Amino acid sequence: MSTATGDLATDDELGSVGYWQGQVRGTVRFADAVAALAARGVTRFVEIGPDSVLTAMVADCVEDATAIALQRRKREQVEAYATGMAQAWTSGVDLDWAAVNPGGRTVDLPTYAFQHQRFWLDAPADPGDATAMGLDSADHPLLGAAVTLANADGAVLTGRLSLDRHPWLADHAVDGAVVFPGTGYVDLALHAGAQVGVETVDELTIEAPLVLPEHGGVQLQVVVGPAGTDHTRTLQVYARSADADAPWTRHASGVLAPGPRTSGTALTQWPPTDAEPVPTDDLYPHLAAGGLGYGPVFRGLRRVWRRGDEFYAEVTLPEGVDADGFGLHPAVLDAGLHALGLADGDTFRGLPFAWSGLTLHATGAAGVRVRLTPVGSGVRVAVADAVGAPVATIDSLVLRPVQVTRPGGVADALFDLTWQEIGTPTTTTTPNWTRHPATGSGSDLAPAAAGSDLTPVAVEVDPAVPGTADLLVLAAGLTGDLAGPEAVHDEVNRVLGLVRQWLTGPDTDRLVVLTRRAVGADVTDLAGAAVWGLLRSAQAENPDRLLLLDTDTDPAGDVTSALALALAAGEPQVRVRHGVVSVPRLTRQLVEPSTPDAPLFGTGTVLVTGATGALGTAVARHLVTTHGATRLLLVSRRGPAAPGADDLVAELTAAGAQVELVAADVADRAQVAALLDARADLSAVVHTAGVLDDGVVSALSTDRLSAVLRPKVDAAWLLDEATRGRDLSAFVLFSSLSGVLGA
Structure with a gap:
C-alpha cells in the first residue's frame, strides 16, 4: 500500500526513481494507506522498521486493529522479534514455527481463555464518628x-x-x-x-x-x-x-x-499540534526492572505524545476506582508522571522528591490531561480535565532516582518475625486432652473423662501405647524467673527427648507444647524461648504433629480456654495474651539511616567474640569502617593461630584501629574473668561466637545440642555477669543461625 497515493502500489511505481523521490519530498499519506488496508479487511499491522514509531500511530488511524513491532529501540533484537511473533500468534496469525525456531516442537496450551479476576474487597473505609x-x-x-x-x-x-x-x-x-x-x-x-x-x-x-x-x-x-x-x-x-x-x-x-499562585493552564487543543505519539508498551516492564512496580490502579496512563522536550499524557482511573473525596487522586497524578520514564537519559527517572508552587484548581477528576515541561533539573506540570479545563499546576517537581542498593532505602529493609493479632477466634469445639503424669511407665495413657481436671503436666511418652486422644499437652520451660544456663540445657534436652519419643508414635496424634511468656516482646522464660527455637525446626520437619502455644497464664493453672483459642486459630504457632490470639508473620522492617549524637559502641574498647569466624570478621570490619571504633579486643578459641588472623589484624590496623587478638573460651568463667578484669575501658560487647552442629530432630542428641548451646547460652550469661556494673554503650548478641535459640 503506497503512502504516497494512499492506495495499492503498482510494480511500475515501486520500480521508478521518481516514486521514491516523491516519498521524500511529498506528503506522507500514512493514515490513508492504513485506512485503505483496513477497508480491505486487514486487522493486523506489522512494523519491520528499526523502531516502533509507526505501531503507535496505527491506533490513531483505525479502531480495533492490532499493531505489532518486530524491533524496538533499546531492546535486544532477538527478544523484540520473539515478542512480536508471540503477539502475532496470540492475535490469530498462523505462524510457521518450524521456521521461527528450527528443531523446536509445539506444545498445547489450555483451550479456554485465561481469566483475569480482581480479588480486592471494595470495603469503604469507616473512620467512625x-x-x-x-x-x-x-x-x-x-x-x-x-x-x-x-x-x-x-x-x-x-x-x-x-x-x-x-x-x-x-x-x-x-x-x-x-x-x-x-x-x-x-x-x-x-x-x-x-x-x-x-x-x-x-x-x-x-x-x-x-x-x-x-x-x-x-x-x-x-x-x-x-x-x-x-x-x-x-x-x-x-x-x-x-x-x-x-x-x-x-x-x-x-x-x-495563601492564595492561588496561578489560574492554571488549559489544555483544550488535544493532542497538541505537531506532537508525535510515543509507544508505551515497554514502559512498565522498564520501570519494574528499575525497582518500580505499579499495579492496575496506578497504570492509568493511556496514551503519550512528545513535542520536543515536552511530554503530553492522557490518564484515566481504572474502572471501579473512586476519586470522590480526593482533591487530586494520587493514582491519577502518579500515572501522569510515568510518561517521564519515556524521556532520554536518567534526569527524570525515579520517584517524586521535591515539589514547589502546587495549586489545585478543581477536585475529583478521574480522567486528566497532563503536560510535562522540563525546567532545569525539574519539570513543570500542568493538569487539566477531560475537556481541557485546569485541574492543577505544579511550578517545579524534582525526582530522585530509585537506587536499588542505596543505604537505608527500601531495598535495605529487613524481614523480621513479628506477632500479628488475629483477634479472638470463635470456636464451639471443646478440646479433647490426654493427660499423663510426670512419672510412671506411661501405660495409663487414655482420654480424659468429661469434666475432669485438664491441668497440663510434664509428660513422658511411651511409644508402645497406642495414641487414642486428639491432643497430648506438655508444659515446657521454666514458669518462674530468668533461669541460668544449666536450667536452659536441662529443659531443652528434656523436651528434645520427649518430642523424639512422641514423633515415633502415630502420625495422626498431635502434641501441644505449652509455655508461658517465652516469645514476643515480654519474654521472661529463656528456657521456654530456647524450646520454641528447637521445636520450630521440628515442626518444619513434621507438619501437623506439633502445636506451640505461649500464654500469659501459669501452665499449672487452667488453660482450657487458651488451648481452645489456639485450636480455633488453625496455626502451628500461637501466642495468647489477655484472650487475644497472635500468630507469627514475617514483616518488612525499613532500616532508616541514623546519625546518633554519640558513637553507638562508645569510645572505649569493643569486645568481639568469635572474631576470627566469618561473622566475627565482618562485624569487626563494620565496627571500624562504619562506627569508627578505634580499639578492638578480638577473641576466639584459636586466637592468633586461626587461619587469616594475621591478615585481619593488619587490615584493621591499617584502617586506624588498635587491635588485640586473644585466644580464649568465653564459655569458661575463669577465662572470661581473666579476659575482662584488666580492661577497665570496655565500652561494648558484640557476641558472635557459635558452633554449628545441626540436623533433623530425630538425629539430635544431648551432646550435640549442648555443644551448640554452650557458646551461646553459657557464654552470653557469663559475659553478662562479668560486665554488670560497667557503663556499656551496647551489648549485642547474635542468635544462632541454626534456629536452636528462639530469643
Missing part, C-alpha cells in the same frame, strides 16, 4: 479526624493507613515493598491547607519512604503550624506503626501559602 470524640470530620478518604489546636493557631489531621482499608495502595511498590506514593503527600498537603484557608503548597519535600506493612497499619498525622507574619504555615506528615509505643517518623515537610 469523629464528632462524638470532640473532633471534626476530616472529609478525606485517607484521614479520619481533624482537630484545631486550642492553644495555638494550628491543626492536626489524623488517619490510619492499611492495606485492608486502602487496598489500592498495594499497587504502588518499590523494590517489592508497598510504599505510600509521593503524590499521596501532595493530596494530603492540599487538603490540610484547605482546612486552614491556605490554598497553595509552596514547598513539599519527601524525607523518608513510608512503607506499609502487609498486616496491620500505620497511624498518620498531618500537622499544620500557626500562620507566620507572611501568612504561610509549616506542614509536617508523620507516621508510626499501630503499636502505641512505636516512635513517630517525619516522612514529609513543607510550607503552605
